[in-house]
Amino acid sequence: MTPKTTPRAAARLRLTALAVLPVLAFSAACGSGDDGAGGARKSEDIASVPETAAPSPSTKADGGPSTRPAGKSAFYDAQLAYVRCMRVKGGYKDYPDPKLSGHLDWAKVDEIASRPGQMEAAKGGKNGVCVTELQKVMLAEPERDQQKDYESMLAHATCMRDHGVSRFANPTMSGGNAQPGGDPNPASPTIDSHSPVYKAAREACATKLLDGLDGMQ
Known part of the structure; x- marks a missing residue:
């Protein structure tokens, strides 16, 4: 991606990401997990998602989103896993909670990705550290009209x-x-x-x- 590419342009690349994510995931496995945006921790440190919604919309200290809808959905749960990965392994500690629909808040993601050196926030993290989780999100997304x-x-x-x-x-x-x-x-x-x-x-x-x-x- 060239320096001229905007966060919104990076977001649009999701349309073809299913074709390239397996390659990126392989590359990420051979590379470093440090995104340079706040450090990284081992994947084992990602906390499990609570079964009930927390009363506060703020980010919890363990890196997991603080809220979830009443009831499970594969898409929402996959998005939770991606958000946790971006916060913990990617180092984007203020990566936003998904909406109750399961979709990301792209206005907030774009704001993070517009910061110097953080363009990868819009496409799975530096060196594809979270592309496996992103691929699972796209595979789990309900079919659209x-x-x-x-x-x-x-x-x-x-x-x-x-x-x-x-x-x-x-x-x-x-x-x-x-x-x-x-x-x-x-x-x-x-x-x-x-x-x-x-x-x-x-x-x-x-x-x-x-x-x-x-x-x-």
Whole structure:
């Protein structure tokens, strides 16, 4: 990934991550687990997830998220494991709890990834330290309605242009799957995601995106 790649562009790489994560996981097994973002501990130190919700939404001292929905779901539990890995092995101690839906809060993840030297927070940690957990998350995610996702992203793209981000591209459909729009060239961005106009547009258009799509475009 080049230095020009934004956290949001990194998040969009999740669309093709299933094809490359096994390779990254193998590379991570041969490399260091230290992400350089606060140190790392052995994986055995990851605490088990409690069966009941804690009253406080804050991060617990053992690195595990403090809340969980009433009842289990494979997707949510897989996301908990990924969050714990990013906090403990990745060193991102303020990595956000997943939403009750199981999806990550990508606004908070993007904020962490925008810090100097922490771009990997958006894609599994440095050297792929948490790619195995990320792969399990994507495999456990419930099947989405691709047509509804496309319509949601199209409404969002239209809203972004209406609010001054003229280059914001529409999503597309490919092989029955919705592909996000946004920056026409995410690997070398032409849209300034840090500009006041862009930030104002994102805030105004946030409700257009269905849950789980906020990190896609």
